[in-house]
Amino acid sequence: MPQPRRSKKREEKPDYGWVISFGCKTAGELRRLKVATDPSADTSPIEVPCPCGETHRVTVSPYRRRRSADEAFDLEVASLDELR
Numbered sequence: 001m002p003q004p005r006r007s008k009k010r011e012e013k014p015d016y017g018w019v020i021s022f023g024c025k026t027a028g029e030l031r032r033l034k035v036a037t038d039p040s041a042d043t044s045p046i047e048v049p050c051p052c053g054e055t056h057r058v059t060v061s062p063y064r065r066r067r068s069a070d071e072a073f074d075l076e077v078a079s080l081d082e083l084r
């Protein structure tokens with residue numbers, strides 16, 4: 001008797017947004033920016049107000065990836081347009 005295969009529907013995974021990593025040269029650390037909407041539509045550079053007090057110019061495209069459920073982040077925006 002054949003076993004019924006468990007079908008996982010990946011589309012139903014909750015949406016935790018996207019993470020863009022950027023280096024903070026002032027603190028010498030890697031920071032994480034959470035963005036709610038898919039940032040791939042516009043990959044022009046953004047100006048990120050870093051927790052170190054400075055604003056860093058960040059290139060978007062190479063660092064875009066899905067955020068996992070419990071992944072920490074340093075700052076958060078709904079859309080990257082807020083930083084342009």
Ligand SMILES: [Zn+2]
Nearest residue numbers: 024026050052
């Ligand atoms: Zn910084």
